[in-house]
Amino acid sequence: MRHFDFSGPLMDRLTSSAQISVLSATVQHPLAVAFPPPQRYITLFLKQLIARIEGQRILAGEEEDEELGVCIDDLLETFMACMTTGNNETDSMSYRSYSMTVTLKMTWPAALKLVSHLISAKQLMKPKKVLELGCGVGLAGIACGVLGLASSIEFTDVDPTVLATVSKNCAINFGESGESKFVETKVSALDWEAISDSALKDRVTESSADLIIASDVAYDPVIVAPFVRVLNAFLRRETKETDRVEALQNGLEFDLLEVPDLGLFYFDEPGRIDLMRIYAV
Numbered sequence: 001m002r003h004f005d006f007s008g009p010l011m012d013r014l015t016s017s018a019q020i021s022v023l024s025a026t027v028q029h030p031l032a033v034a035f036p037p038p039q040r041y042i043t044l045f046l047k048q049l050i051a052r053i054e055g056q057r058i059l060a061g062e063e064e065d066e067e068l069g070v071c072i073d074d075l076l077e078t079f080m081a082c083m084t085t086g087n088n089e090t091d092s093m094s095y096r097s098y099s100m101t102v103t104l105k106m107t108w109p110a111a112l113k114l115v116s117h118l119i120s121a122k123q124l125m126k127p128k129k130v131l132e133l134g135c136g137v138g139l140a141g142i143a144c145g146v147l148g149l150a151s152s153i154e155f156t157d158v159d160p161t162v163l164a165t166v167s168k169n170c171a172i173n174f175g176e177s178g179e180s181k182f183v184e185t186k187v188s189a190l191d192w193e194a195i196s197d198s199a200l201k202d203r204v205t206e207s208s209a210d211l212i213i214a215s216d217v218a219y220d221p222v223i224v225a226p227f228v229r230v231l232n233a234f235l236r237r238e239t240k241e242t243d244r245v246e247a248l249q250n251g252l253e254f255d256l257l258e259v260p261d262l263g264l265f266y267f268d269e270p271g272r273i274d275l276m277r278i279y280a281v
Contacts, residue, residue: 014053015067019075022049027078031172043082050079111136111215112265113273115143120260127151131209133190133230134217138166141213142173145183153183154209156190163187192226204233228252235280254278 010018026032027042036042050071057069118125118140128150132141135155144150155166170185190203212234217227232251254276 016072019072046079108216110273111139113259114140114215116262117259118143122147125149128211129209131212133214138169150183154186156188158191192230200233252278253281
């Protein structure tokens with residue numbers, strides 16, 4: 001809904017059938033019903049839609065069109081229901097759509113930047129076995145699958161609730177079994193701070209990933225060193241003893257990437273976001 005195109009051709013003549021189409025594509029869409037956005041957001045969306053409908057009657061003037069300017073009962077009833085329930089929010093999952101289906105409570109801007117890069121570079125990339133570290137709701141990994149950039153994807157994070165959420169998102173996008181015709185998915189726990197050297201070595205040995213992705217994993221200085229240790233292990237395919245911070249300086253190198261603004265995402269929070277390609281040397 002937040003990206004609904006109010007300037008699109010469907011909005012030029014909001015007849016009864018057009019209103020039904022708008023409702024079906026937004027507040028009454030099965031995914032929006034299963035994972036509803038905040039109530040206040042739905043209310044504001046419907047309020048703007050109603051204002052647009054009523055405005056078309058005013059613009060028609062003397063050339064009044066009976067099909068314009070009248071809200072269908074379903075629209076008014078949905079709006080009144082929102083007004084009646086008010087802004088009582090629950091902790092249930094909400095839904096947003098970013099040109100691909102994904103359920104989320106929160107996707108941070110860095111993940112959107114990473115997805116923008118994946119979209120812009122997809123013609124240059126062959127399908128990979130992808131490992132996502134700190135996957136959160138899994139937007140970046142799911143994007144790899146949807147864009148045809150992954151033959152398999154392993155999503156990793158530490159919180160059980162997060163892992164349950166990304167499992168649901170994989171089911172929405174790739175099917176309940178974890179396998180689709182084109183991509184295989186796996187969700188597993190990986191605690192950068194708690195994992196031992198021997199356990200990390202086993203994970204590295206078992207992994208066949210040739211592309212590792214991560215976003216918003218440096219927001220807390222405390223987790224940077226554990227993250228670098230894990231990343232260094234997967235990239236270098238070894239877990240030798242080394243200073244965890246120096247690993248980024250001596251064992252890994254990075255390039256800063258320019259990400260074109262594709263106009264696909266709305267960024268709620270301003271600020272600098274650096275996208276890096278990190279590799280072992």
